[in-house]
Amino acid sequence: MMQTCPLCASRDTHHYHRDARRDYRQCARCELVFVPPASRLDPTDERAVYDQHENSPDDLGYRRFLSRLFEPLRGRLAPGARGLDFGAGPGPTLSVMFEEAGHPMAIYDPFYAPDRAVFERRYEFITATEVVEHLFEPGRELARLAAMLPQGGWLGLMTKRVASRQAFAGWHYILDPTHVCFFSETSFAWLAGHLGMSVEFPAADVALLQKR
Incomplete structure (x- = not known):
């Protein structure tokens, strides 16, 4: 069955991998690897997985994990820059x-914080850590976020990246049933070009996109 890429909307996608639970396809244009809609969780089951997360500002290990994005992005921001x-x-x-x-x-x-009024404002920077792999429509969602940034604004993304088909087959990241989109550097390069942004990879799993 033909499947449309949820990032670039290309219909040129092909089989990439299959495991005991689901299929994975890859886009020939942007190289996103994605799970077809039939294999996604419904909202109730999806939230049940998220409810098991125990992240907290008091967890120093979690802060160190987030510092991979926090430190390089903070160094690029003007004092007092507003973020989402x-x-x-x-x-x-x-x-x-x-x-x-x-x-x-x-x-x-x-x-957990579904106030959509945040989308009516503009920000100097927007972050999404361990988020894009969960998005059913990453192309639409990331374009909306980019539109909320001024020229020179930053979009900071953190997600593990696809390295190769062989590595993908044994990758722990695909075991989470809420992970449905898997980006490579090529995927981020396509996204940056599409959104009129530049992209750099300052740390493991981190992509920083700046609006031209």
């Missing part, structure tokens, strides 16, 4: 780290 943490989850932490550094923050999460 998109997909903040049940224990918002990155937003707390930026607020401690002097950056006013808004948060959004479809399950």
Whole structure:
């Protein structure tokens, strides 16, 4: 069955991998690997997985994990720049780290902080850590976020990247049933070009896109 890429909307996609639970396809244009809609969880089951997460600003290990995005992005921001943490989850932490550094923050999460008024504002930077792999429509969602940034604004993304078909087959990241989109550097390069942004990879799993 033909499947449309949820990032670039190309219909040129092909089989990439299959495991005991689901199929994975890859786009020939942007190289996104994705799970077809029939294999996605419904919202109730999806939230049940997220409810098991125990992230907290008091967890120093979690703060160190987030620092891979926090440190390089903070160094690129003007003092007092306003930000949005998109997909903040049940224990918002990155937003707390930026607020401690002097950056006013808004948060959004479809399950835990569903105030859609945040999309009516503009921000100097937007973050999404361990989020894009969960998005059913990453092309649409990331374009909406980019549109909320001014020229020079930053979109900071953190997700593990596809390395090769062989590595993918044994990758722990695909075992999470809520992970449905898997980006490579090529995927981010396509996204940046499509959105009129530049992209750099300053740390493991981190992509920083700046609006031209």
